[in-house]
Amino acid sequence: MQLIVTAISKDYGPVAAVRQVSFQINSGDIFALLGPNGAGKSSIIRMLVGMTRPDSGSILVSHQDQHYDHVPRRLLGYLPEDRGLYPDKSIEKNLLYLAQLHGLSKQHALKEMAHWLDVFELTDRRQEDLKQLSKGNQQKVQLIAAVLHQPALVILDEPFSGLDPINQEKVVTFLKALKARGMTVILSAHQMAMVEKLADRMLLMAQGKAILSGTLADIQQQAGPQRQIHISCAGPVTAEQLRQWLPELDIELLTANRFVLRLSAEQSVSATLKRLVNELELTQVEMQSADLHQLYLMAMAEHQLREQA
Amino acid sequence: MISRQSIIVAKWEFLRFFKWKQQLISYLLMMAVMAAVALWSFFTDESRKVYRIAVPAEFSISNTEQFQFQRPTIALEEQLAQLKDGESWHGVVTVSPATAAEPGVVLHTLAAKKWQQQLETELNNYFRQQYATELQLTPAQLTRLQQPLALEYVYLDEDFKGKDTPEKMIALGVLILLFIGLSTAFGQVLLSITGEKQQRVTEQLYAIVTPQQWMDGKVLGHSLSAMKAMVTSALVMLLVFIVVSVVVRDNGVNLSWVNWGVLAWLVPFALLGVLLSACFMGAIAASIDDPNTSGKGAVMMITWLPMLFTYLVIDSPTGTAMTILSWLPLTSFAAMPVKMAMVELPWWQPALSLLLLVAALWWMRRLAGRIFLRGMQMYGKEPGWGQIVGWALSNKAE
Numbered sequence: 001m002q003l004i005v006t007a008i009s010k011d012y013g014p015v016a017a018v019r020q021v022s023f024q025i026n027s028g029d030i031f032a033l034l035g036p037n038g039a040g041k042s043s044i045i046r047m048l049v050g051m052t053r054p055d056s057g058s059i060l061v062s063h064q065d066q067h068y069d070h071v072p073r074r075l076l077g078y079l080p081e082d083r084g085l086y087p088d089k090s091i092e093k094n095l096l097y098l099a100q101l102h103g104l105s106k107q108h109a110l111k112e113m114a115h116w117l118d119v120f121e122l123t124d125r126r127q128e129d130l131k132q133l134s135k136g137n138q139q140k141v142q143l144i145a146a147v148l149h150q151p152a153l154v155i156l157d158e159p160f161s162g163l164d165p166i167n168q169e170k171v172v173t174f175l176k177a178l179k180a181r182g183m184t185v186i187l188s189a190h191q192m193a194m195v196e197k198l199a200d201r202m203l204l205m206a207q208g209k210a211i212l213s214g215t216l217a218d219i220q221q222q223a224g225p226q227r228q229i230h231i232s233c234a235g236p237v238t239a240e241q242l243r244q245w246l247p248e249l250d251i252e253l254l255t256a257n258r259f260v261l262r263l264s265a266e267q268s269v270s271a272t273l274k275r276l277v278n279e280l281e282l283t284q285v286e287m288q289s290a291d292l293h294q295l296y297l298m299a300m301a302e303h304q305l306r307e308q309a
Numbered sequence: 310m311i312s313r314q315s316i317i318v319a320k321w322e323f324l325r326f327f328k329w330k331q332q333l334i335s336y337l338l339m340m341a342v343m344a345a346v347a348l349w350s351f352f353t354d355e356s357r358k359v360y361r362i363a364v365p366a367e368f369s370i371s372n373t374e375q376f377q378f379q380r381p382t383i384a385l386e387e388q389l390a391q392l393k394d395g396e397s398w399h400g401v402v403t404v405s406p407a408t409a410a411e412p413g414v415v416l417h418t419l420a421a422k423k424w425q426q427q428l429e430t431e432l433n434n435y436f437r438q439q440y441a442t443e444l445q446l447t448p449a450q451l452t453r454l455q456q457p458l459a460l461e462y463v464y465l466d467e468d469f470k471g472k473d474t475p476e477k478m479i480a481l482g483v484l485i486l487l488f489i490g491l492s493t494a495f496g497q498v499l500l501s502i503t504g505e506k507q508q509r510v511t512e513q514l515y516a517i518v519t520p521q522q523w524m525d526g527k528v529l530g531h532s533l534s535a536m537k538a539m540v541t542s543a544l545v546m547l548l549v550f551i552v553v554s555v556v557v558r559d560n561g562v563n564l565s566w567v568n569w570g571v572l573a574w575l576v577p578f579a580l581l582g583v584l585l586s587a588c589f590m591g592a593i594a595a596s597i598d599d600p601n602t603s604g605k606g607a608v609m610m611i612t613w614l615p616m617l618f619t620y621l622v623i624d625s626p627t628g629t630a631m632t633i634l635s636w637l638p639l640t641s642f643a644a645m646p647v648k649m650a651m652v653e654l655p656w657w658q659p660a661l662s663l664l665l666l667v668a669a670l671w672w673m674r675r676l677a678g679r680i681f682l683r684g685m686q687m688y689g690k691e692p693g694w695g696q697i698v699g700w701a702l703s704n705k706a707e
Contacts, residue, residue, distance in 0.1 A: 049516055052686055078516035084509035086325075100317050101517045145513070 001063040001075065001152045001184045002027050003048070008057030010043050017043040019208040020057070025186065025201070030179055032195045033188040034296060035205035041188040042081045043208075045157050048186070049078055063152055074103070077151035077183075081158055083142050087131035091122060091141050094130060095148060102149035109148060116144040119174060135162050143171065147178060154178055156187040160194055172197055192293040204296060206303045212295075219295055227269065228294075229261045230254070231276065232284035245279050246272065262290070311525055314518045318526020323533045326497050336545070355424045360399040362428065363388050368402070370435045375427055389417055400428065469627060469652055475566040476650035481623070482546065483575050483646055484616045487582060489542045490535035491612050494587050497531045499606055502594035502681075511685055520685070521678035524595070528587045528674060535583045568650075574659055575646040581666045582642025586612035588673035595681035598691040605691075615643035626651040636662055638669030676701050 003025040010018040018040040025031045033041040046052045047059060050070030061068040063075055085094045092113065099109035117123045120140040130138055139162055147154055159175075160168050168191060175198055178185055189195050195202060196216060204212040204219065212219045239253040242261075249272065250262035263269060269287070276282060290298070359377060364370060366380045379398070381388055391397040401417040414432060418425065441451040505511055514523055554560050590609045597603040618640060622630040626648050634644035641662045649659055679700050684692055692700075 051512070051515060073517060073519075076516055078513060080509075080512035080516070082509040082512050085513070086510065087508065089325075097317070097321055098513075098517065101314055101514075103313075142513075 001061065001071075003071075003153075003184075003186075004060040004062075005044075005048075006058050006060070008044070008047060008054040008059065010040075010047060010052065010055055012043075016208050018047070018054070021203075021205070021208070021210045022057075023201075023203050023210065023213055025184060027184055028179065028182055029200040030175060030185040030187070030198050032199035032202040033186065033205065034190075034192070034195065034202055035188075035211075036190075036300065038207075039205040040208040041205060042157055044205075045081075045155055045186070045188065048155060049076065071153050071155070075152040077146040077149065077154040079142055079146045079154075079156040079159060081188075083157075085130055085138070085142060085145065088129055090127050090129055091117070091133070092126045094141065095145055098145045099148045104149055112148045112150070113144070116148065119177070120144065120170065136164060136167050139163060140167070140170075143174060147183070150181070151183065153184045153186070156185065158188055158190070160189050160191045168194055192291070192296055196292040202292075204299055206300055207307070209303075211299050211303050216292060219292070220289060227263045228288045228290060229263065229269065229272065230284070230286040230288060231259050231261065231280075231282055233257045233259075234281035234283050237280060245275060260288075262294075311529065312522050314522045315525035315529060318518065318523060319529035319533065322497075322501060322527055322530025323537075325501070325530075326534050327537070332541075336541075339545075355422060358424070360424055360428070361397065363392075363398045363401040365402070365404055368435070370431070373431060375424065376431060392417060392419065395419070400425070402432070466627065474651065476568050476571050477623070477647075479567070479572065479575070480647040480650035481620075482543075483579060484620060484643060486539040486542055487579060487643060488613065488616050490539040490579075490583050491586050491616075493538040494531045494535040494583065495590060495609055495612070497534055498527065498587060498590040499594050499597075499600060499609065501527060501531065502591060503597050503600040506598065515685065519678075520682035521675070524588075524591055524678040524681050525674060528584060528591050528677065531591075532580075532583045532587045535587065536580065539579070539583075571646075571650050574649055577663060578642045578646045578659075578666070581663070581670055582615070585639070585642065585666065585670045585673055588670065588677045592673065592677035592680045592697075595677060595684050596692050596697055598684075603691060615640035619643040619647050623647060623651075636665070638662075638665045641666055679703075 005024070006022050007020045008018055008022075009016070009020055021040070021044065023031075033044060035041050043052070047054050048061075048071055050073075059069055061071050063072075086097075089097075095113050096106065096109055099112070100106065104112070113126075114123070117126055120137075120143075122137060122140060125133065125137070130141065133141070139159075143156070143159060146156065156175075159171055163171060172194055175185055175187070187195075187199075199216070201215055202213065202219065203210055212222050214222070235257070237257060237259075239251055239259065242251050242259060243249075246261070248267065252260045252262075254260055261272065263272065273285065358375075360375060361377050361379055363381050364378045366382070368378065368380070370378050372378055381397075383391075385401070385403060388398065388401045392399075392401050399418065403415045403417070405411075405413045405415055414436075416425065416428070416432075437451065437455070441448075446454075505514075518526075551562050554562050589612055593605055593609050597605050600606055615634070618634055619631075622628060622634065622644075625631055631644060631648055634640040635648045635658075637644075645659055645662045648654065680692070680697060683696070683700055
């Protein structure tokens with residue numbers, strides 16, 4: 001399934017939720033929508049699902065030579081941001097109900113259910129009421145509910161929220177399994193480390209606008225050739241001291257006597273290192289490119305400055 | 310017309326509230342309470358006791374099965390003292406003082422009791438007899454005077470079946486059953502729709518079924534629950550009738566008074582009425598975001614009004630009010646069966662009324678689906694009445 005979104009906008013009364021956003025999702029890709037709360041990610045998802053229509057722009061969904069203006073229900077697996085199931089019913093009853101609504105036979109649904117319950121280690125608890133499960137386990141049941149019918153496209157609005165790191169890793173494995181089955185996945189998340197591991201392409205949003213988009217390499221390119229120098233010093237040094245010596249750099253204290261220095265394209269690595277060697281006894285120097293978390297923060301800060309200007 | 314998904318939703322909703330164990334226990338409890346009430350009234354039946362009543366010496370009133378009249382020779386004060394002690398008498402009768410406005414008697418007792426009504430009747434009979442003797446009336450003349458007027462009603466409208474026919478009893482029974490059914494649906498629809506919104510299931514369901522399929526399923530499921538409540542209540546009523554006929558009256562079960570033709574019309578009207586009311590309730594519930602803060606829940610009780618209005622005009626089945634109620638699709642499900650039970654109508658009248666009811670049901674179900682969709686798109690903001698009316702008038706579907 002391929003999605004081409006062209007310049008969509010959506011207003012809720014006086015609030016511009018989405019402004020002229022365009023992106024493309026290729027079949028079998030994992031696509032991540034990133035941005036702070038209120039950036040417009042859920043609004044885009046609701047337009048893709050067909051719950052709301054864009055005020056302007058277009059959505060083109062193509063699947064097996066058929067074209068639609070939103071994702072058809074039979075091809076969609078959806079985990080909404082506002083989610084919940086029936087707490088006084090068992091895992092099995094909840095999943096069976098949703099699977100049958102998707103058109104699966106009871107036998108087929110039970111088979112698929114057994115597979116996914118095994119993946120999430122919930123097989124022994126299938127007869128328990130949902131209210132007896134932890135929030136994390138309820139989340140896993142909802143993820144299963146979204147994919148039981150093997151949809152062509154899975155949209156997951158914040159699938160990592162409420163999960164501990166171990167379960168977040170399980171969701172990463174789950175998403176990779178979906179990709180391996182040929183499903184296209186759209187997810188929104190705040191957990192950049194997870195997204196970095198998973199997403200083929202991503203869209204960074206702020207205040208309804210697209211800030212950066214593409215693969216991780218594309219985004220690193222768009223954000224500028226950011227470089228980072230990780231340094232460790234022998235003696236006690238504070239970040240304030242470093243900032244006095246190198247006022248033009250972005251400096252962050254990592255641990256005691258360990259810092260990260262961020263350089264823009266114009267700033268010279270060798271000149272910076274020379275100045276540092278004059279002032280400090282360096283025990284370790286390491287060059288790194290910015291990760292998604294840093295790129296995200298930088299992009300947001302830059303966006304904020306632009307908006308203020 | 311009804312999709313497979315709607316039927317799955319309907320089954321889910323019906324079974325969600327179908328707790329057969331609890332229902333069986335509640336029926337057993339109800340029967341236990343009824344048995345306890347019957348036993349209590351048997352053991353406290355005042356009519357089976359014998360009461361001693363002190364009367365003035367000049368009273369020639371005869372004893373009955375329930376009352377023994379005694380003529381004590383002691384002073385009244387002493388009689389009343391003994392009455393207070395509860396030793397000798399249950400009541401003391403004296404003649405009104407000569408200064409009283411009208412001649413009569415005074416009954417002294419400890420407190421008001423049911424048997425005193427029977428005593429009043431006995432005293433009345435005794436005094437009538439006394440006056441008849443004074444006026445030199447013969448027993449036949451006295452009997453004639455006491456006999457009520459034989460008033461016979463002759464209705465010239467050939468279509469009017471009569472005032473207190475068995476059909477009217479059936480129609481009243483249907484009104485009661487409708488009330489039971491709609492009360493059941495009221496609670497369930499409100500709980501189910503607003504509960505699902507609060508449990509945040511609706512958006513997930515939206516991705517699977519259309520709002521109309523979802524609403525159809527809800528309406529059907531809760532209408533089935535309402536019908537189940539009506540059928541079980543009807544069976545309980547029938548059981549009571551059989552018990553009363555066989556055990557209490559020692560007769561066989563006689564159902565020859567049932568007009569099966571009228572009954573056959575009552576069923577579709579009742580079914581469509583329940584469906585229409587459930588659609589209305591669904592539409593209102595779909596517009597409620599939080600039942601704890603919304604005042605819209607009470608509006609769902611409007612569905613009880615057709616039964617109330619029909620009951621108010623039940624004794625004028627050919628009147629204008631009943632005619633309007635029996636044609637208006639929002640009230641016809643309650644009024645037309647009652648009218649049919651009491652007045653002979655040409656077949657096309659109930660048929661046309663039924664057709665209008667089906668049309669209203671179709672419109673109401675579409676409206677309920679529309680309100681659910683639009684309400685969901687407002688994300689936690691409750692629609693106002695103006696918006697709801699706007700959606701009702703527009704014909705825009707999903």
